[in-house]
Amino acid sequence: MHNLIQDLRYAVRMLRRNPGFTTVAVLALALGIGANTAVFTVVNGVLLRPMPFPEPERLFLVSYSPERGPFDFGPAMVDSHYLEFRRDDKLFEHTAVFQNGAPNLTGAGDPVKLRVANVTPDFLAVVRVNPAMGRNFLPEEGQAGRGHVVLLSEKLWRGRFGADSKILGRSIKLDGVNQTVIGVMPAGFNFPDDAEAWRPLALMTDPGNSFLLPVIGRLKPGVSPQQAQAELETLSPRFTKHEGEDPSGMVPRIVPLKELLVANVRLSLRIFAGAVGFVLLIACANVANLLLARAAGRQQEMSVRAALGASRWRLMRQLLTESTMISVAGGVVGILMALWGVPALLALAPEGKIPRVEQIHIDGWVLAFTIGVSLIAGIAFGLAPAFHAARRELRDTLSQSGRTLTGRHEALRSSLDVMRLVLTQALRLVAVGVVLGLAGALALTRVLERVLYGVRPGDPATLIAVSLLLASVAVAASYIPARRASRVDPVEALRYE
Numbered sequence: 001m002h003n004l005i006q007d008l009r010y011a012v013r014m015l016r017r018n019p020g021f022t023t024v025a026v027l028a029l030a031l032g033i034g035a036n037t038a039v040f041t042v043v044n045g046v047l048l049r050p051m052p053f054p055e056p057e058r059l060f061l062v063s064y065s066p067e068r069g070p071f072d073f074g075p076a077m078v079d080s081h082y083l084e085f086r087r088d089d090k091l092f093e094h095t096a097v098f099q100n101g102a103p104n105l106t107g108a109g110d111p112v113k114l115r116v117a118n119v120t121p122d123f124l125a126v127v128r129v130n131p132a133m134g135r136n137f138l139p140e141e142g143q144a145g146r147g148h149v150v151l152l153s154e155k156l157w158r159g160r161f162g163a164d165s166k167i168l169g170r171s172i173k174l175d176g177v178n179q180t181v182i183g184v185m186p187a188g189f190n191f192p193d194d195a196e197a198w199r200p201l202a203l204m205t206d207p208g209n210s211f212l213l214p215v216i217g218r219l220k221p222g223v224s225p226q227q228a229q230a231e232l233e234t235l236s237p238r239f240t241k242h243e244g245e246d247p248s249g250m251v252p253r254i255v256p257l258k259e260l261l262v263a264n265v266r267l268s269l270r271i272f273a274g275a276v277g278f279v280l281l282i283a284c285a286n287v288a289n290l291l292l293a294r295a296a297g298r299q300q301e302m303s304v305r306a307a308l309g310a311s312r313w314r315l316m317r318q319l320l321t322e323s324t325m326i327s328v329a330g331g332v333v334g335i336l337m338a339l340w341g342v343p344a345l346l347a348l349a350p351e352g353k354i355p356r357v358e359q360i361h362i363d364g365w366v367l368a369f370t371i372g373v374s375l376i377a378g379i380a381f382g383l384a385p386a387f388h389a390a391r392r393e394l395r396d397t398l399s400q401s402g403r404t405l406t407g408r409h410e411a412l413r414s415s416l417d418v419m420r421l422v423l424t425q426a427l428r429l430v431a432v433g434v435v436l437g438l439a440g441a442l443a444l445t446r447v448l449e450r451v452l453y454g455v456r457p458g459d460p461a462t463l464i465a466v467s468l469l470l471a472s473v474a475v476a477a478s479y480i481p482a483r484r485a486s487r488v489d490p491v492e493a494l495r496y497e
Contacts, residue, residue: 003314004321011322021294022326025287029330029377032283034337037362037370039276041342043269044369045360047262052188052359054128055218059257060225062095062215064236067251075255076212079203081239085215088235091228095217096123099201100193103174108160116150116174117195120203126218127191134168134183137200147200150179154187156196174199188358192260216257229254261355280373284381291323291385316386323382324375331374338362338370 015022050056062085063075077085079097086095099118104111117123121137124130131151141147150172152161161167171178179199190196192214219228232252302315339362346357354360 007318007321008325010318011325014322015325018294021290022329025290025326026329026333028283028286029327029374030333030337032280033327033331033334033370033373033377034341035276035279035334036273036373037334037338037366038341038345039269039273040369041338041362041366042345042354042360043273044363044365046269046354046356047266048365049356049359051258051261053191056257058219058221059127060217060219060228061253061255061257061260062092062217062228062232063253063255064232064239064250065212066249074260075214075253077215078242079211079213080242081236082213082215083203084239085232085235088238089217089231091220091223091231092217093220094122094126095215096120096126097201097203097213097215098123098192099211099213100195101199104176105160105172105174106176107171107173112160114156114174114196115194116197116199117192118199118201120201123198123216126216128218129186129189131183132186134181136183141200142202144202147202148177148179149182149200150174151183151185151198152181153185153190153196155190157184190358214260225254225256265353265355280377284377287323287326288381288384291319291382292388295319295385295388319386320379320382323386324378327374327378327381328371330377331370334374335362335367335370338366 051059053059061075062077062082064078064081064085065076077097082095082097089095097120101116101118102113103116105114119137121139121142124136130136132154134151137147137149137151141149152167157163157167161170164170167181167184170181172181173179174197185198217228219225229252232254236250236252305315306312342360342362346354346360
């Protein structure tokens with residue numbers, strides 16, 4: 001411990017004597033570590049952090065849907081199949097169906113379109129979340145014609161209704177239909193799909209009018225997903241076959257609930273994180289180059305210390321201590337950069353593209369990641385310069401130092417040797433850095449295009465948003481060629497609808 005404290009003091013003194021070198025090295029590492037910290041913060045919030053529900057590992061999606069088709073509905077079940085499954089299931093505590101909607105809110109200030117989740121009455125029992133104010137849905141409110149009630153999110157309650165404590169029992173209009181507010185959900189709860197309100201969903205029992213809907217369930221204690229999968233495979237052949245349905249194309253699946261939230265962005269975020277990792281590699285290569293140049297000028301110092309009794313390991317440890325301190329300082333500055341970088345990343349992404357945004361923030365795990373990356377980087381880029389500075393023979397170094405006193409010719413020769421060594425190492429590192437930089441830049445460009453921009457909309461002047469009822473599907477099909485027209489009058493399009 002005494003030697004370590006001595007090494008730290010000497011490292012601080014040496015770095016303070018070279019402020020230009022220290023500043024450049026710290027900033028180079030801060031850019032790489034800060035970028036990786038910002039991306040890891042997003043990856044941690046979206047992919048690694050558990051869902052904000054009690055015992056989230058027991059939440060699964062129940063799916064019996066076509067493996068392939070013209071539309072990607074994700075894990076889902078036909079409503080009539082779900083009712084049969086719920087009747088015969090023995091392994092789930094509760095199951096529920098949910099469906100996203102976007103009705104217009106009127107009668108509470110300016111009209112606005114809301115993100116609303118239509119859910120069966122057992123939905124909150126499945127996720128084990130209760131209203132902060134008011135009550136849950138009643139079983140009879142899940143019947144057609146009796147579910148004119150609504151639960152508000154805490155954000156909507158505060159932002160739209162001024163946190164009115166008398167909101168319970170108040171009537172609001174969603175798509176022109178009066179809905180009675182029966183409760184306000186806890187702060188931060190917005191599942192599914194950043195919902196701002198929840199309404200009871202009445203399932204259709206008409207086989208000729210069925211819909212594929214997501215089904216969520218909570219497994220009973222001690223029940224494994226494999227058991228649930230086996231039960232679903234046993235029950236699914238007994239489900240009622242609908243007209244035109246191909247049973248051979250239907251696949252029973254039990255999928256973790258988290259897949260619904262992150263399946264579309266998992267691969268993109270992993271590639272993005274890998275691409276940003278190249279930035280850190282390039283920063284480490286640049287700092288290693290600086291350390292090599294600096295170590296070449298410290299050969300006499302290392303020789304004198306070795307002559308006074310310092311072992312080769314002690315010399316390497318001193319140099320590694322200096323490189324680690326540079327890296328830790330870069331990590332501290334990188335965290336400050338990440339505090340700005342995380343909001344910038346989220347602002348660049350289109351709205352709704354990154355899920356679980358409320359879970360993305362710097363916490364203890366992110367700080368531990370940054371410290372670990374800083375220590376590993378400090379050892380990685382400091383090892384080669386330290387080994388190079390400590391491996392030269394004491395006799396050769398002292399002899400070379402002595403020869404420098406014999407004349408200018410030997411001094412010039414020694415300087416050329418040092419310059420040749422530095423240039424050789426620099427060219428090697430620059431070559432590696434250029435290759436990694438080009439590969440990283442190409443991968444980063446492609447990933448940014450995929451994550452941030454997703455689908456290319458084409459010319460927005462020829463795009464028109466039209467709301468159609470199911471009865472107008474034939475009209476919508478005939479209207480599709482208008483997308484290819486060079487000019488379409490919106491008034492004529494609506495008149496045509």
